[in-house]
Amino acid sequence: VSHEIAPTDLFGDPRITAMGLFTEAFTGVTAKLATQIVSHKLVMAEFEVLLRLSRSPGGRLRMSDLAAQTSLTSGITRLIDRLERGGLVERTACPSDRRGLFAQITDLGRARMTAVLPGHLELIETWLIDLLEPDELDGFLGALRKIRDAVRPGASAGTTEPAPAPAIQ
Amino acid sequence: VSHEIAPTDLFGDPRITAMGLFTEAFTGVTAKLATQIVSHKLVMAEFEVLLRLSRSPGGRLRMSDLAAQTSLTSGITRLIDRLERGGLVERTACPSDRRGLFAQITDLGRARMTAVLPGHLELIETWLIDLLEPDELDGFLGALRKIRDAVRPGASAGTTEPAPAPAIQ
DNA sequence: GAAGATTGAAGACTCAATCTTA
DNA sequence: TAAGATTGAGTCTTCAATCTTC
Numbered sequence: 582v583s584h585e586i587a588p589t590d591l592f593g594d595p596r597i598t599a600m601g602l603f604t605e606a607f608t609g610v611t612a613k614l615a616t617q618i619v620s621h622k623l624v625m626a627e628f629e630v631l632l633r634l635s636r637s638p639g640g641r642l643r644m645s646d647l648a649a650q651t652s653l654t655s656g657i658t659r660l661i662d663r664l665e666r667g668g669l670v671e672r673t674a675c676p677s678d679r680r681g682l683f684a685q686i687t688d689l690g691r692a693r694m695t696a697v698l699p700g701h702l703e704l705i706e707t708w709l710i711d712l713l714e715p716d717e718l719d720g721f722l723g724a725l726r727k728i729r730d731a732v733r734p735g736a737s738a739g740t741t742e743p744a745p746a747p748a749i750q
Numbered sequence: 751v752s753h754e755i756a757p758t759d760l761f762g763d764p765r766i767t768a769m770g771l772f773t774e775a776f777t778g779v780t781a782k783l784a785t786q787i788v789s790h791k792l793v794m795a796e797f798e799v800l801l802r803l804s805r806s807p808g809g810r811l812r813m814s815d816l817a818a819q820t821s822l823t824s825g826i827t828r829l830i831d832r833l834e835r836g837g838l839v840e841r842t843a844c845p846s847d848r849r850g851l852f853a854q855i856t857d858l859g860r861a862r863m864t865a866v867l868p869g870h871l872e873l874i875e876t877w878l879i880d881l882l883e884p885d886e887l888d889g890f891l892g893a894l895r896k897i898r899d900a901v902r903p904g905a906s907a908g909t910t911e912p913a914p915a916p917a918i919q
Numbered sequence: 920g921a922a923g924a925t926t927g928a929a930g931a932c933t934c935a936a937t938c939t940t941a
Numbered sequence: 942t943a944a945g946a947t948t949g950a951g952t953c954t955t956c957a958a959t960c961t962t963c
Contacts, residue, residue, distance in 0.1 A: 591867040592804045596874040599891060600783075603878070606894040607776040608821055609901030614769075624931095635761045645945055652777055656932050658947055663931095680940045680945045698760040705765040709772070712896050720886065721893040722768055725775040727881050732778030793953090814923055825954050827925055832953095849923045849962045 613708050614701060621697045626653060627664055628701075631694050634670065634686040641685035643675065669693055782877045783870060790866045795822060796833055797870075800863050803839065803855040810854035812844065838862055 611625070618628045629651055634640055642650075648657040661684050664670040669690035675681035686694075713721060780794070787797045798820055803809055811819075817826040830853050833839040838859035844850035855863075882890060 591864065591871070592801070594867075594871055596871050596879060597801070599878065599887075600779075600874050602891060602894040602898055603776060603779070605902055606897040607772060609898060610769075610772070613901060626931095632761070632766070643945085644947095648946095653932080655934070659931075675945095678941075678945080682946070695760065698763075702760070702763055702765050705769050708901055709768065709897060710765060712900050713893055717889065717893055718768075720889045722771060724882055724886055724890040725771040728775040728878060729771055729778060731881050732782060732877055733774055795953095812923085813925095817924090822954080824956070828953080844923095847923080847963075851924070 610705075610708050613704050617700050617704055618697060621693065623693070623697065626651065626656075626660055627669075628697065630657075630660060630664065630684070631669060631686060631690055634684060635691065635694050639685070640691070641673065641683040644682050644684060647684060664690070779874075779877050782873050786869050786873055787866060790862065792862070792866065795820065795825075795829055796838075797866065799826075799829060799833065799853070800838060800855060800859055803853060804860065804863050808854070809860070810842065810852040813851050813853060816853060833859070 615625050618625055623631070630647060633647065633650060634642055644657055644661065647661075648654065651657070653660060661670060661672065664684075665672060669687060671685045671687055673683045673685050675683055710718060784794050787794055792800070799816060802816065802819060803811055813826055813830065816830075817823065820826070822829060830839060830841065833853075834841060838856060840854045840856055842852045842854050844852055879887060
């Protein structure tokens with residue numbers, strides 16, 4: 582990109598700058614959202630789980646599906662423990678496979694989400710949507726989709742389409 | 751299936767989808783980078799600290815500056831403890847203010863970074879740069895810069911004047 | 920009193936081992 | 942034997958309290 586930078590200057594590489602921008606923008610927005618979520622007695626990971634359950638048919642998902650979809654690779658058991666202790670989710674048996682368990686959102690859980698979401702959406706609007714011109718936003722989301730599809734093949738199932746593809750790696 | 755979404759459907763709001771895309775893309779890229787960093791006996795936060803030290807004049811920064819710049823709000827002391835135990839950084843006194851301490855990268859620390867960075871840069875190229883067309887990348891980085899400047903005023907030190915802090919959270 | 924940094928305690932995450940069921 | 946889920950041990954993070962220096 583730039584001819585003025587010596588090829589041995591690893592630390593000043595523009596790719597580092599690009600990734601740094603990605604990190605600072607994302608963690609900055611996330612910090613805004615986290616503050617509001619915490620004010621409703623939830624942490625980010627709990628909010629994420631409740632949101633996915635809210636959007637799932639029947640308000641429930643298998644523990645293993647939650648583990649695959651969220652960033653929590655192995656901590657999902659104790660996260661559901663905490664939510665269950667607070668009455669926001671319930672564990673229910675899976676009839677077709679007795680190894681499996683559903684995490685099911687409760688009425689209290691839905692009420693909590695209904696309380697959190699309006700403010701949450703406003704913050705997304707303020708710190709993401711409103712900062713960009715309409716076509717700039719389109720380009721931004723298009724780029725994110727390309728990246729997401731590349732780094733997380735098969736992850737487009739839970740967000741827009743209810744069709745759950747069997748996870749193949 | 752294309753039908754209108756009811757205005758009261760909080761859970762299906764497109765703003766949720768936009769933020770979800772942001773999250774999945776970022777965490778997906780980060781996961782790729784983390785794997786390579788771990789293979790060099792570092793974790794992401796340690797790599798971040800060493801990178802900042804590498805890019806700083808004299809290879810050193812105040813503990814408080816590191817705490818402010820990274821996502822570690824209060825854990826910087828123990829992170830430097832670990833790096834110092836591994837011989838990658840050293841604590842040195844700050845002559846002008848005896849309350850302060852510098853974290854200084856060692857030769858061993860620089861060598862470690864020199865070993866990690868080429869592969870790191872390749873991964874950024876593969877999972878971020880190469881996925882986008884040149885002008886698409888420009889637009890993407892421009893959008894990230896706008897967002898970063900809004901959510902982290904003052905983080906773009908040296909480029910432009912720091913923006914005034916927003917009045918409300 | 921306030922800022923820079925460290926410490927202890929509590930909570931959360933990760934990894935491997937374990938248990939049950941397919 | 943493999944998959945879904947839980948558990949225990951160790952590590953890391955967070956929060957408030959503390960100590961030193963400004």
